[in-house]
Amino acid sequence: MENNNIARALFGPEESQLKLDWPTRHKICVGIARGLAYLHEESRLKVVHxxxxxxxxxxxxxxxxxxxxxxxxxLDEEDNTHISTRIAGTYGYMAPEYAMRGYLTDKADVYSFGILVLEIASGRNNTSYRSKEESLYLLDW
Known part of the structure; x- marks a missing residue:
């Protein structure tokens, strides 16, 4: 893609970062939400990312x-309350019920989306990998 990904646009090397105004950040968040709504509700097959x-x-x-x-x-079926599965994904974006018990529903994607929205709105990475004293977690901030 022409503008790479959100991580590079927000947190990448300074020369590759994009100056995103509020309407653009809003447009990006709404676009992601629409994509997730399609995967969870509108697609012929229900997909949990x-x-x-x-x-x-x-x-x-x-x-x-x-x-x-x-x-x-x-892939999920409409009548499932959840899928029990081996945990996979990225720490910091995983919903607690999924990370701790392996209960997977589309709500796990919604939780991850919420973390991503916080990153987009704040311009801060979810977790910064620095020394223990300087470490900052977005949810703590």
């Missing part, structure tokens, strides 16, 4: 977001 994060949302030339990397995705 399991790895919604800044590096897995690509941005085209118009900064329209595209959800990518479906390598961890699971």
């Amino acid at each position: 399991r790895d919604i994060k800044a590096t897995n949302v690509l941005l085209d030339k118009n900064l329209t977001p595209k959800i990518s990397d479906f390598g961890l995705a699971k």
Whole structure:
């Protein structure tokens, strides 16, 4: 994609970062939400992505977001309350009930989306990998 991914646009090397105004950030968040709504509710097959994060949302030339990397995705059936599965995904984006018990529902993607929205709105990475004293977790902030 022309503008790589959200992680690079927000947290990448300074020369590759994009200056995103509020309407653009809003457009990106709404686009991701529409993509998740399609996967969870509108698609013929219900898909739980399991790895919604800044590096897995690509941005085209118009900064329209595209959800990518479906390598961890699971198909779900409408009558399931949850899928019990081996935990896979990225720490910091995983819903607590999924990370602790392996209960997977589309709500896990919604939790990850919420973390991603916080990153987009704040311009801060979910977790910063620095020394223990300087470490900052977005949810603590």
